[in-house]
Ligand code: SF4
């Protein structure tokens with residue numbers, strides 16, 4: 001069939017973004033792991049985001065060129081996942097969940113608190129480039145609502161304004177909030193027996 | 201052979217057809233949006249739901265298990281299934297909405313879901329009247345919506361490329377358009393951006409959707425999300441008449457539909473022909489509307505004195521007599537007669553008949569081939585629609601140099617269609633002192649320089665056949681009237697649709713835009729009679745019938761046969777008489 005029209009792989013990605021030799025080697029190794037090169041789009045976008053801090057259209061074009069994939073494909077993938085930053089963000093990205101469970105248990109108040117505290121609106125980045133505040137949809141931690149995720153990484157749960165303040169201080173001082181292990185309430189054993197007892 | 205029971209009726213089948221395809225081929229209906237017979241089936245619109253089950257067989261005996269009433273037991277799939285990507289299996293039982301209320305309910309709910317954020321702007325939407333979403337909602341949709349919240353807003357009138365405009369709010373994210381650029385045109389220019397209720401098709405940042413086949417996505421789009429930048433808001437679907445025709449912008453012979461209103465061709469869309477173009481056409485082919493509507497030669501015109509700047513209109517009678525005078529006062533060796541690959545088989549044949557009888561020579565022609573213009577799909581090197589037709593009629597092919605030489609050696613030149621000046625094959629200077637009689641449809645450069653211009657019908661105005669690069673002969677229908685035809689009398693012309701009393705009607709509001717032109721075969725018949733010969737070609741059919749006798753390859757080829765088989769592949773490409 002036809003192979004006409006510009007294939008829209010990046011023709012000239014800006015010289016400001018390029019992969020290092022080591023990164024290119026890493027990408028080659030990744031390619032060998034998958035039957036199709038399309039599958040490597042995700043990890044390579046991660047490599048790019050780790051190194052440039054974001055995957056803006058120029059970076060997407062670089063990824064497309066490196067993998068010899070259509071630019072539109074890489075763009076579609078990058079746009080689909082909120083975890084990829086399509087523009088430069090603050091050093092710490094605060095994703096506060098305001099979906100159903102978190103919303104009901106005060107997630108929106110946490111957002112308002114952070115807005116006041118950081119002096120920005122949701123979706124914005126502080127002038128010193130330290131924090132970006134975002135609203136997130138359900139992050140699958142409804143049991144510990146309200147919660148937020150920090151820069152695609154650690155979850156901070158059972159948020160209160162005080163806890164949030166502490167987390168901000170920690171981040172500014174350069175440490176990461178600790179991982180909190182929260183035990184799930186176990187299912188009542190008597191209840192289990194009842195349900196499992198159908199053949200008795 | 202495998203058996204399947206659909207709505208209580210059993211059908212046998214072979215291979216592994218997809219269920220939706222099979223049901224549709226049995227003249228039954230299942231509503232769908234994302235499925236397209238020529239592309240992969242991602243099953244993402246969820247509209248084509250059916251209930252599917254299988255007869256239970258005893259593993260040991262291979263006998264059907266029976267229930268207490270002695271009926272075969274059925275094991276239903278746990279949920280409704282999308283039929284578009286379901287492989288058919290032996291012993292399957294299928295319930296469509298015709299026999300199952302659950303399926304009906306599924307259709308209703310899917311539509312309610314699809315319509316949550318749909319703007320419902322059918323009154324101003326180009327797609328209204330031919331919109332699967334509108335039709336499906338009318339037939340299977342809910343009465344109203346339970347969603348009272350504000351609709352999600354998305355980008356509107358986005359210029360995706362030079363020819364395609366997107367209204368993202370109307371999009372139902374079926375991905376037909378992105379699959380088209382991935383699988384058919386392979387330009388990979390489109391993708392879906394964002395997700396959830398914010399997603400819509402887009403190009404990569406900084407790129408434009410300039411695929412040479414981009415406008416097919418407009419036809420594909422099951423809603424009015426992708427619209428033609430040029431045709432947008434020009435006409436409602438029901439105001440236009442839809443007439444089958446051919447793409448005359450190159451030699452591929454793509455099958456098209458011409459959409460006309462008030463004798464203007466307003467848009468051209470592809471017509472399905474698995475032997476030629478499947479469901480597709482080039483963007484370039486759609487530009488033919490300009491050829492049909494604009495800059496047309498209308499009424500014969502004559503340059504009274506060689507020095508005159510302009511041609512003056514003249515009558516048909518005078519035109520014919522002028523031709524007769526010119527021919528009779530010129531030595532036939534001084535006359536050059538040219539046919540054209542831009543004209544149909546019938547026009548070339550009628551002209552050749554006259555030329556051979558009266559001008560004592562077989563016409564020659566020049567092919568218009570642009571090396572490298574083809575792409576192995578629907579663009580081909582041959583720029584003219586009927587080069588093979590000229591060859592079949594045995595017209596001698598001239599090169600550029602041979603044409604120039606022949607022109608310089610002749611006093612009187614009869615030419616058809618081709619604009620040799622625009623193509624750079626001859627110059628205006630070459631016409632100096634010559635009598636050039638031009639039969640054409642448009643005010644080309646050569647028409648401007650000619651001595652006498654005779655307007656003839658274009659492919660949108662006559663019934664005539666064209667032979668494509670693969671030797672397939674196909675025909676056109678009149679889609680618009682000339683000054684001398686009437687769509688109510690000429691039963692070949694399409695007239696919109698039937699009203700509820702079965703009477704044809706259309707929504708044309710005026711009788712303007714009729715061109716004063718005649719089919720070339722009619723002009724030829726009139727010329728013959730001036731010479732006292734009775735040869736009457738009233739219709740393209742008359743010419744074709746005479747060719748049936750004289751050209752073996754055309755033996756038995758009729759318009760009916762072309763209609764029945766979507767064009768006929770000719771068995772030979774040999775020119776009948778190569779000598780000129
Ligand atoms: S624009 Fe049309 S064809 Fe493309 S995804 Fe949306 S509805 Fe489907």
Ligand code: FES
Pocket residue numbers: 097098099100101102103137138139140141142143145147
């Ligand atoms: S709603 Fe916040 S994690 Fe699920």
Ligand code: FES
Pocket residue numbers: 231232233234235242243244245246247248282283284285
């Ligand atoms: S047609 Fe089957 S899911 Fe869209």
